[in-house]
Amino acid sequence: MTITSAEREPADYLTVRGILKNDGAGTVVVPAELRGNELDVLRTGPSLGGATVVDFTHHKRYYVLRDTDGRPLTTTGLSSLKAGESVRVFMQFPAPPTSTSTVGFQLPLFDTANIKISG
Numbered sequence: 001m002t003i004t005s006a007e008r009e010p011a012d013y014l015t016v017r018g019i020l021k022n023d024g025a026g027t028v029v030v031p032a033e034l035r036g037n038e039l040d041v042l043r044t045g046p047s048l049g050g051a052t053v054v055d056f057t058h059h060k061r062y063y064v065l066r067d068t069d070g071r072p073l074t075t076t077g078l079s080s081l082k083a084g085e086s087v088r089v090f091m092q093f094p095a096p097p098t099s100t101s102t103v104g105f106q107l108p109l110f111d112t113a114n115i116k117i118s119g
Contacts, residue, residue, distance in 0.1 A: 001089070003105060008119040013065060014053065014095045016105060016115070020078070021086035025036040030078040033108040036064075045057075047076040048091050054104040054112075055096040062103075 003018045022028050034049025049072035053062045065073040075089040096103060096117075104112045 001107065001110060003113060006096050006115045006117045008024055008098070008103070008117050012095050014062070014093045014103075014117065015090060016051070016093070017088065017090045019086050020081070022081035025033050025083050026081050027080050028078045030090060034078070035072075036108065037119050038066070045076060046073050046078045048074045048078070048089055048107065050108045051091045051093075052106045053093050053096070053115075054106060055100045055118070056102075056104060058097065061095065062096065065092045065094065089102055 001018050001020045003016060005015075005017045007015050009015055020030075020094075031045060032046070034050050035047045049064050051064055051074065054060070055062070067073060073092040075087070075091070078087065081087065100117065102114055104115050105115045106112050
């Protein structure tokens with residue numbers, strides 16, 4: 001996964017966008033671990049609901065926002081990617097304080113990535 005942007009929105013949330021790509025030679029199943037293990041999220045099917053951002057300065061972790069029905073505000077319906085296939089993805093989080101310009105992005109099975117917030 002490549003992060004393409006992390007933008008602070010006027011409504012006080014953070015939108016992280018990226019591209020999830022299969023660089024392999026065959027079709028891969030998108031791992032179920034990416035959706036996390038919260039019961040509300042598990043009911044919504046494949047997603048990136050397990051993603052978090054960490055404000056290391058203020059020692060706070062932010063989880064993907066949910067709508068009023070408990071569905072994660074993130075790309076859903078991810079099942080498999082063919083060889084060379086890529087898909088644009090997004091995740092929305094509560095925005096950290098405006099004094100925070102860099103956060104750690106965490107997605108199950110991936111290393112933590114430090115990303116700079118714009119906006």
